[in-house]
Amino acid sequence: MIDFHSHILPVMDDGSKNTQESIAMLNSLKAQGVKRVVVTPHFYANDDSVSSFLERRQKSFEKLKAEFAEASPEIVLGAEVRYYDGISKLENLSDLCIQGTRMLLIEMPGARWTEYVLSELFNLAAYSGHTVVLAHIERYMNYQSADVFEKLLANDVLMQVNADFVTGFFSKHKALNLFRKEKLHFIGSDCHNLTTRPPEIAKAYELIGKKLGTQFLNDLIEYENEMFLL
Ligand SMILES: [Fe+2]
Numbered sequence: 001m002i003d004f005h006s007h008i009l010p011v012m013d014d015g016s017k018n019t020q021e022s023i024a025m026l027n028s029l030k031a032q033g034v035k036r037v038v039v040t041p042h043f044y045a046n047d048d049s050v051s052s053f054l055e056r057r058q059k060s061f062e063k064l065k066a067e068f069a070e071a072s073p074e075i076v077l078g079a080e081v082r083y084y085d086g087i088s089k090l091e092n093l094s095d096l097c098i099q100g101t102r103m104l105l106i107e108m109p110g111a112r113w114t115e116y117v118l119s120e121l122f123n124l125a126a127y128s129g130h131t132v133v134l135a136h137i138e139r140y141m142n143y144q145s146a147d148v149f150e151k152l153l154a155n156d157v158l159m160q161v162n163a164d165f166v167t168g169f170f171s172k173h174k175a176l177n178l179f180r181k182e183k184l185h186f187i188g189s190d191c192h193n194l195t196t197r198p199p200e201i202a203k204a205y206e207l208i209g210k211k212l213g214t215q216f217l218n219d220l221i222e223y224e225n226e227m228f229l230l
Helices: 019-031 050-067 115-127 146-154 163-167 172-180 202-212 214-226
Strands: 036-039 074-077 080-082 103-107 131-134 158-162 186-188
Touching (some): 103 115, 158 163, 163 172, 163 202, 172 202, 202 214
Parallel strands (some): 103 131, 158 186
């Protein structure tokens, strides 16, 4: 299992407040059987430059590694990049890709996306050679017309959902349906702490296995892992 979206790095954003909290979050994911966790601190181009963000991220990571030297779960450095008009022109944008991949995790505005916004996403994908992954798409679905996601999927934009969307009483039917149709690609805990936004993800994978079958679940995990080899 992969946790594709997490705020585990200490003192980077509104996530983990210190190294101890980060370690407890990592141990929780490990106990659930998570093999790889993508750490995705918020990046806001208004407040930060890519280089200073990367410097802060590296320092935070090194501090964590000094106290959590275990091999599992594997920590992969990433970022949750907030969309803004003009994002496709951001210098050094590729440096915000998930380490070792061309995948960019983008946090979208919670409003109806205009044609311009969509064209920005297509520019990122088609012209910059990035694979765009939209973070927690369940948050934006209700703002968009039905064809928007189809258009994005047709342009190879990938979709991440949070684990509580998959397990939620009112949302799981929708989530499982979308997984069945192969319109969702990654699951994240989007954990920020141990209490209000905890690192819980195994239950989502388990439910997919239970409802869509073990073969489906294995194929999903294999697909997710393969995206780190490209
Ligand atoms: Fe997040």
